Amino acid sequence: MSGPSTAIPRAPEYLNNAGLRIEYAEGKGRGVYACREIPAQTLIEVSPVLLFTAKEYEEHGKHTALDHYTFVWRDGRMALALGLGSLFNHSQRPNVSYTIDPATESIRYVTSRKVLPDEELCIFYGHKLWFDPVDAADKPEPCSEHLEYSADDPWGALPSVDDEDEGSSRLDAMFDVFPDGDPDDVVPEEELPFRRLKLTPEEEEEEEMDAVRREDAWIVDLPDPRLAAVMLKWLKQSGFDVPSMAHLKRIRKQDEKMSMVLILTGEHPDPPVFPEDIQLPPPYVAPVPTSAALTMTSLKLKSSLWPTIYAPRKKFEPEPWTRGKVRWACDAMKQVVKKAQYIGKEDELPIAAYVPIPYDEETKTATRMLEPISAHDTRKSASHPLRHSIINLVRAVGELRASPSTSAATPMSPPPQLTPVIDVPAPSLNQVTAALSKPHTHAIPPHPSHSSESQPEEVRNGAHYLLTSLTLFTTHEPCIMCSMALLHSRVKEVFYLIPMAKTGGCGSVTCVPRLEGVNHRYAVNVWKSSEMGDWAEANGLRVDEAYDA
Numbered sequence: 001m002s003g004p005s006t007a008i009p010r011a012p013e014y015l016n017n018a019g020l021r022i023e024y025a026e027g028k029g030r031g032v033y034a035c036r037e038i039p040a041q042t043l044i045e046v047s048p049v050l051l052f053t054a055k056e057y058e059e060h061g062k063h064t065a066l067d068h069y070t071f072v073w074r075d076g077r078m079a080l081a082l083g084l085g086s087l088f089n090h091s092q093r094p095n096v097s098y099t100i101d102p103a104t105e106s107i108r109y110v111t112s113r114k115v116l117p118d119e120e121l122c123i124f125y126g127h128k129l130w131f132d133p134v135d136a137a138d139k140p141e142p143c144s145e146h147l148e149y150s151a152d153d154p155w156g157a158l159p160s161v162d163d164e165d166e167g168s169s170r171l172d173a174m175f176d177v178f179p180d181g182d183p184d185d186v187v188p189e190e191e192l193p194f195r196r197l198k199l200t201p202e203e204e205e206e207e208e209m210d211a212v213r214r215e216d217a218w219i220v221d222l223p224d225p226r227l228a229a230v231m232l233k234w235l236k237q238s239g240f241d242v243p244s245m246a247h248l249k250r251i252r253k254q255d256e257k258m259s260m261v262l263i264l265t266g267e268h269p270d271p272p273v274f275p276e277d278i279q280l281p282p283p284y285v286a287p288v289p290t291s292a293a294l295t296m297t298s299l300k301l302k303s304s305l306w307p308t309i310y311a312p313r314k315k316f317e318p319e320p321w322t323r324g325k326v327r328w329a330c331d332a333m334k335q336v337v338k339k340a341q342y343i344g345k346e347d348e349l350p351i352a353a354y355v356p357i358p359y360d361e362e363t364k365t366a367t368r369m370l371e372p373i374s375a376h377d378t379r380k381s382a383s384h385p386l387r388h389s390i391i392n393l394v395r396a397v398g399e400l401r402a403s404p405s406t407s408a409a410t411p412m413s414p415p416p417q418l419t420p421v422i423d424v425p426a427p428s429l430n431q432v433t434a435a436l437s438k439p440h441t442h443a444i445p446p447h448p449s450h451s452s453e454s455q456p457e458e459v460r461n462g463a464h465y466l467l468t469s470l471t472l473f474t475t476h477e478p479c480i481m482c483s484m485a486l487l488h489s490r491v492k493e494v495f496y497l498i499p500m501a502k503t504g505g506c507g508s509v510t511c512v513p514r515l516e517g518v519n520h521r522y523a524v525n526v527w528k529s530s531e532m533g534d535w536a537e538a539n540g541l542r543v544d545e546a547y548d549a
C-alpha cells in the first residue's frame with residue numbers, strides 16, 4: 001500500500017469561503033488549516049464523493065494510493081471524497097465532525113468547537129488506524145480486541161461511516177464542545193451550540209396594567225406578624241421555595257395587614273395544607289406577576305398586584321452560559337441521542353427525552369432532582385397514539401418527584417453519574433414503577449397517596465410534582481400536544497435537535513410557549529448542527545415528517 005509522497009512539494013494556494021488552506025506537516029503530508037478563527041458549528045466544507053463498487057475497489061483501488069482516501073459508503077460501495085474532504089488528517093480529539101448526505105452524494109464537515117487561526121482541522125478516522133500518527137496523543141486509545149486494526153480488514157482504509165464505533169465517535173466529536181478551559185468562562189452567544197428562540201413578551205409591553213402578565217397563586221393572611229418567620233421556615237421544609245417564585249417577595253404588608261404568597265396554583269392546584277400547630281385562616285387565590293420587573297414603571301404596576309423584584313439588568317439579556325454549563329447541556333444531548341438511536345434499533349420510533357440533574361447547586365437543592373430521567377416513544381410497542389416520549393417523561397418525573405423517597409432525601413446525597421439513568425420506556429404505571437425500582441434509583445409507591453401521615457409535608461402538599469425549574473432535552477421538536485404538556489409541567493427550558501416542520505409545537509408549526517395568554521413560558525433552544533443537511537437520517541434518528549414527536 002503506498003501512502004502520500006514523502007517529498008514535500010509546495011501546497012497549492014487554496015482558500016475556500018470558510019477560510020481554509022492546505023499546508024504540509026512533517027510526517028502527515030497535506031492537511032487542512034484555518035486561516036482565521038472559525039466559530040463552533042460552522043459548516044466549513046461540502047465535498048462531493050466519487051462512488052465505485054466494492055469489486056472495483058478490491059480489484060484495483062486497494063492496490064493504489066487511493067487506498068488511503070477511500071471509505072465505505074452507506075450502501076456498501078466505496079467512496080472517495082473530492083474537494084477538501086480527502087485532505088482532513090486524523091486526530092484523537094477532532095475539531096471537525098462530518099455527516100454524509102446520501103441525497104446529494106456528499107459529505108458535510110462542521111467544526112465541533114471554536115477553531116483558532118492557523119490551527120489544523122482534523123476529523124476522527126476511527127479506532128482502526130493503518131498508519132502511525134505523528135503526534136503520540138493521536139494514537140488510538142487502547143481498546144478491546146475487536147476494535148484493533150486488522151490487516152485482513154476487508155475495507156482496508158477509513159472505516160465505514162455507518163460503523164457503530166465511528167457513529168459514537170462522531171457523536172463524541174459533535175458534542176465534545178469546549179472540552180478545556182475554565183468552566184466558569186461565559187461563552188459568547190454566537191459560539192453556543194444551540195440557538196435560543198426569542199419568546200419576547202418584551203418588558204415594554206408590560207408598562208401598562210393590562211399588559212402585565214399574571215398568574216394565580218395561593219396567598220395566606222398572617223394575623224400575627226410573628227408568624228412570618230415560622231411560615232418562612234415551613235415554606236422551606238415543605239418544598240415551596242421553588243425558583244419559579246424567585247421574582248416575587250414573599251410577604252406583603254398593606255395597611256395593617258400582612259399576607260404571604262405560598263405557591264403558584266399552576267404548580268399546586270389544591271390549597272396547601274398547614275401543620276396543625278400553625279393557626280392560620282384558609283389560603284385563597286389571587287393574581288401575581290409572572291416575571292420580575294425590568295423597568296420602574298413596570299415595578300410600580302406589578303407591585304400593586306404583589307411585591308415584585310426589580311431586575312433591570314435582565315432587560316433583553318439572555319441568561320449567560322458558561323463553558324461548564326454548555327458541557328453539561330452537550331452531555332445531556334448526547335445521552336438523549338444515544339437513547340433514541342438505541343430504541344430506534346428496537347423497532348420503536350427513535351425519539352427520546354431526558355431530564356438531567358440540574359447544573360447549578362441551587363436548583364439541584366431546590367428541585368431535589370437526584371437522578372437523571374429518560375423516556376422514549378412507546379407508540380409502537382404500546383399500540384397507543386399518545387405514548388410520546390415527552391408525555392411518558394412528564395408523567396414519570398411527576399411520579400418520581402412526588403415519591404416520599406425522593407422528596408425526603410435530605411441531606412442531598414452526592415450527585416450520581418449521568419448514567420445509568422432512570423429509564424421510563426413503557427407507559428403503564430407498573431412498568432414505570434419497575435423501572436424506577438432498579439438499584440440506585442428511587443422506588444415510587446404504586447399508588448402515591450397524598451394524605452398519608454407518614455409522608456413529609458412537601459409530598460402531602462404535592463410540591464415538586466412536575467418539571468418546575470428543570471431542563472428537558474429531546475431529540476425531536478415536541479409536537480403541539482407535548483409542547484402543551486410541557487407548559488403545564490412548568491418546565492424551565494427545552495432543548496431539541498431535530499425540527500419537525502409539519503408538526504412541531506416549539507417553533508415550526510407554532511410556538512406554544514410564545515402564544516398569547518399562556519400562563520407559563522419556557523425557553524426553547526434549537527441545537528445548531530441539526531439544522532444542516534439530513535443530520536437525522538445520517539444518525540439513525542429520521543422520523544417521517546408526518547409524525548408528531
Ligand SMILES: C[S@@+](CC[C@H](N)C(=O)[O-])C[C@H]1O[C@@H](n2cnc3c(N)ncnc32)[C@H](O)[C@@H]1O
Binds near residue numbers: 091133
Ligand atoms: C485521507 S489522507 C489525509 C491527507 C493526507 N495527509 C495527504 O497528504 O494526502 C489519509 C492519510 O494521511 C496521513 N495521516 C492522516 N492523519 C495523520 C496523522 N495524525 N499522523 C500521521 N499521518 C496522518 C496518513 O498517511 C493517512 O493514510
